[in-house]
Amino acid sequence: MTNKKVILLITLVLSIVLFSFGFISVKMKLFNEQWKILPYILVGVGFGAFGHILGSIIQNKILKKNPEVAKKINIEKNDERNLTIKNRAKSKAFDAMLYIFGGVMLILVFLNVDLIITLLILGAYLLVFGIYVYYINKLHKVI
Amino acid sequence: MKNRLEEFRKKHDLSQEELADELEVSRQTIGSLENGRYNPSIILAFKIAKFFNKSIEEIFIYEEEFKNDK
Numbered sequence: 001m002t003n004k005k006v007i008l009l010i011t012l013v014l015s016i017v018l019f020s021f022g023f024i025s026v027k028m029k030l031f032n033e034q035w036k037i038l039p040y041i042l043v044g045v046g047f048g049a050f051g052h053i054l055g056s057i058i059q060n061k062i063l064k065k066n067p068e069v070a071k072k073i074n075i076e077k078n079d080e081r082n083l084t085i086k087n088r089a090k091s092k093a094f095d096a097m098l099y100i101f102g103g104v105m106l107i108l109v110f111l112n113v114d115l116i117i118t119l120l121i122l123g124a125y126l127l128v129f130g131i132y133v134y135y136i137n138k139l140h141k142v143i
Numbered sequence: 144m145k146n147r148l149e150e151f152r153k154k155h156d157l158s159q160e161e162l163a164d165e166l167e168v169s170r171q172t173i174g175s176l177e178n179g180r181y182n183p184s185i186i187l188a189f190k191i192a193k194f195f196n197k198s199i200e201e202i203f204i205y206e207e208e209f210k211n212d213k
Contacts, residue, residue: 075168079171080183080184081169081181082169
């Protein structure tokens with residue numbers, strides 16, 4: 001069994017454990033009032049991961065039987081024009097996100113929302129900007 | 144940047160789809176290259192040149208040079 005298959009299998013089992021535990025917790029009311037939302041999150045994340053991994057396994061099985069289709073998909077995925085388009089779209093979305101985040105923060109200030117929420121969003125904004133600056137520096141050294 | 148990709152492709156009696164398969168790119172990439180909407184990476188330019196057994200300059204024409212020729 002290859003490494004990729006082992007990882008897929010482990011994640012599949014983990015996702016089943018996650019949503020089973022979440023489901024049992026809901027039924028048996030294992031969590032107190034403060035944590036009552038947690039089992040629902042576990043069920044959601046568990047089912048989401050389970051579906052995603054099962055989809056990947058089925059797709060891999062189908063593609064193994066159809067190498068021609070697999071080759072086409074691989075070409076589409078690695079096609080340099082497609083990658084350029086994807087990266088340009090990402091860059092446009094990032095530029096837009098900076099303005100949108102800024103706008104949301106302004107609205108939150110005007111709405112007199114709890115300071116901690118505004119600071120959380122400000123922190124996320126600065127973190128994203130920090131990652132941007134980090135990659136600019138890193139890529140300047142690499143490229 | 145202009146190019147003579149369409150001309151060479153037709154000379155070799157290939158469809159866009161067939162050339163795309165040979166170069167391992169999408170058919171849309173060949174279409175965009177032929178229309179001059181997309182400039183290829185140096186690696187793809189080399190691949191194309193090698194496939195047609197030509198030099199890069201014979202297929203891709205740098206715009207300034209193109210203007211001077213006119």
